[in-house]
Each structure stands twice: as structure tokens, then as C-alpha cells.
Amino acid sequence: MHILEIQRLNKSFGKTKALSDINLKIPQGVIFGLLGPNGAGKTTLIRIINQIIDSDSGTILFKNEPLKRKHISQIGYLPEERGLYKKMKVWDQLIYFARLKGMSGHLAKQKVNEWLEKMDISNWKDKRIDDLSKGMAQKVQFISTVIHEPELLILDEPFSGFDPLNAEIIKDQILELKQKGISLLLSTHRMESVELLCDEIAMFNKSEKILEGKLNVIKDQFRSNEFEIKIKLSDGSYPNTWELKGDGEIKTFRVSLEKRSTNDFLTESMQLGQIFQFNEILPTMEQIFIQQVKKHSNG
Structure with missing residues (x-):
């Protein structure tokens, strides 16, 4: 089942096209990455899903029903431009947002305490938002978004403003939410986050949508048949097609197998010395991202 299905969605701002005939299916219970450079249309799509703005044409289905106002309570949204009441205390702010999302007073207090503990900011609950560091305020914003555990959670640049340690905390919480069956739509420029978290991407x-599919299938699609080999050469000689990457007693080479099989290559290489490591060089999502954006920008 798909938590969200987008059919032939279009949106323009004056003469500027923001979304061109977008079709997208987001399965239930996955982390779905929404990727693209600035101005690609990601934020416009997110705002239409959240019913902040209307599309010009097209359909959005939420759990096989046309998207309506009633679905807002089942969707959580963390915008890139964060918004908290700066004069309110952390505790009061989170209780307010929890009650706003339909939670009882008792449950709101329970959940706020749980999340403050999870995010390691319990000691800050009586502080005003404008007394917090940017990272601390970001944690409060994250809690306010996820506290009611919506069926669909939309996170726009969720790691913005976090140091590596706190980014790891957010990553762990995102994975925990997925384990609870929550579907997540993740918009980010951090390709390492995509590699670690996403099941599927668009x-x-x-x-325009230029690429879509399961992450592992897409990475497989862009394989270049290039490998890295670490070898202790018997007499120091090696083929001139091998690219030396690391020198020493055990040398590291980058090699392209072209149409040869790995078995044939290893059989030949064993004649040159002792092999210590051999692995395929898979493209990173950052490399695929840059390649595809350049290709479609020039095309």
C-alpha cells in the first residue's frame, strides 16, 4: 500500500514552472528521499502535500483517498525554516503543540517527558527558546513535529544546524520512528544521510522528476565495473592500465574490468603477487546526484 500517491501534479508561479507533470508513489513504512538542487521543486511539492498551497492541476491520494483537510492531523511537517515561539519555555511550547495535535493533557505530559529524555534536553525544559543554542532549539522543533507520531512525517533538511553528535541522535530517532511503522519523506542535500537512511528516492x-526507485537498485544501475585491489607485488611490475592509488609495500590500485569477469581478473592478478583485498567501487549518491543533475541541466 502507498501512504502517498501523486498523479500528474503541476504548479507554476507566474511564468516559472515549479512542478511539471509529477508522478510519484511513496510506499507505506519506508524512508523516501526527495533530492534535488535548490529550485528543483522539492519545497513546492512538500507545501502542496501539507496543503499550504494548492497545485494548478493533478491529484494527491493519501492512503488511497483524495488528500483533504482531515488528513493534516495524520501528517507531521518539519520545515526548513524553523518556527518556534521564542519567548515560551521549552516545556510549555511542547505541551502546546502536543495539545494542538489532539493529545490529552495527561498523554501530552507523558510524551513530552519521554522525548526530552530521548533528546537529552530534560534539564532545559524551563528555559525560554531564545535562551537556547541553535542546536537545542532544533531539537525542540523536531520533538514538536514528531510527538503525535503521525502516519506520514515530512522532514525538510532535518540535520540542518546540528553538530555530528546531535545529527547522530536525530538519525537514530528517525530510524526508530520507521520501526514503529511511520512513513517518512526526507528532503535533504546531505547525500551521506540518504545513503544511511533512505529505502527509496526521487x-x-x-x-521535473529525473530519477526514481529503490536506493540499492539505483546504485546498481550506475555501477561502472571498477574495482580496487590491494596487492603485494612479487617483482614490482603491474599492468599499465592499473591506476596506482596508494604506494607502499602493499600497493592499492584502481582498475576497470571492462568486459572481463572478476574470476578471470583475480586469476591473472594472482600471478603478480599476493592479494590482500579486492572490492568493487560503487558510486556514491553524491556522485550519482551530481552526474544526473549535470546531465539533465545540459540536456
Whole structure:
């Protein structure tokens, strides 16, 4: 089942096309990455899903029903432009947002305490928002978004403003929410986060969807048949097609197998010395992202 299905969605701002005939299916219970450079259309799509703005044409289905106002309570949204009441205390702010999302007073207090503990900010609950560091305030914003555990959680650049340690805390919480069956739509420029978290992705450029699918399938699609070999050479000689990457007693080479099988290559290489490591060089999502955006920008 799909938590969200987008059919032939279009949106323009004056003469500027923001979304061009977008079709997208987001399965239930996955982390779905929404990728693309600035101005690609990601934020516009997110705002339409959240019913902040209307599309010009097209349909959005939420759990097989046309998206309506009643679905807002089942969707959590962490915008890139954070918004908290700066004069309110952390505790009061989180209770307010929890009650706003339909939680009882008792449950709101219980959940706020749990999340403050999880995010390691219990000692800050009586502080005003404007007394917090940017990272601390970001944690409060994150809690306010997820506290009611919505069926769909939309996170726009959720790691913005976090140091590596706190980014790890957020990553762990995102994975925990997925384990609870929550579907997540993650918009980010951090490709390492995509590699670690996403099950499926869609890539946008200049209002159009240019790539979509399961992460492992996409990475497999862009394999270049290049490998890295670490070898202790018997007499120091090696083929001139091998690219030396690391020198020493055990040398590291980058090699392209072209149409040869790995078995044939290893059989030949064993004649040159003792092999210590051999592994395929898979493209990173950052490399795929740059390649595809350049390709479609030039095309």
C-alpha cells in the first residue's frame, strides 16, 4: 500500500514552472528521499502535500483517498525554516503543540517527558527558546513535529544546524520512528544521510522528476565495473592500465574490468603477487546526484 500517491501534479508561479507533470508513489513504512538542487521543486511539492498551497492541476491520494483537510492531523511537517515561539519555555511550547495535535493533557505530559529524555534536553525544559543554542532549539522543533507520531512525517533538511553528535541522535530517532511503522519523506542535500537512511528516492531538477526507485537498485544501475585491489607485488611490475592509488609495500590500485569477469581478473592478478583485498567501487549518491543533475541541466 502507498501512504502517498501523486498523479500528474503541476504548479507554476507566474511564468516559472515549479512542478511539471509529477508522478510519484511513496510506499507505506519506508524512508523516501526527495533530492534535488535548490529550485528543483522539492519545497513546492512538500507545501502542496501539507496543503499550504494548492497545485494548478493533478491529484494527491493519501492512503488511497483524495488528500483533504482531515488528513493534516495524520501528517507531521518539519520545515526548513524553523518556527518556534521564542519567548515560551521549552516545556510549555511542547505541551502546546502536543495539545494542538489532539493529545490529552495527561498523554501530552507523558510524551513530552519521554522525548526530552530521548533528546537529552530534560534539564532545559524551563528555559525560554531564545535562551537556547541553535542546536537545542532544533531539537525542540523536531520533538514538536514528531510527538503525535503521525502516519506520514515530512522532514525538510532535518540535520540542518546540528553538530555530528546531535545529527547522530536525530538519525537514530528517525530510524526508530520507521520501526514503529511511520512513513517518512526526507528532503535533504546531505547525500551521506540518504545513503544511511533512505529505502527509496526521487530526484528532481528544474521542476521535473529525473530519477526514481529503490536506493540499492539505483546504485546498481550506475555501477561502472571498477574495482580496487590491494596487492603485494612479487617483482614490482603491474599492468599499465592499473591506476596506482596508494604506494607502499602493499600497493592499492584502481582498475576497470571492462568486459572481463572478476574470476578471470583475480586469476591473472594472482600471478603478480599476493592479494590482500579486492572490492568493487560503487558510486556514491553524491556522485550519482551530481552526474544526473549535470546531465539533465545540459540536456
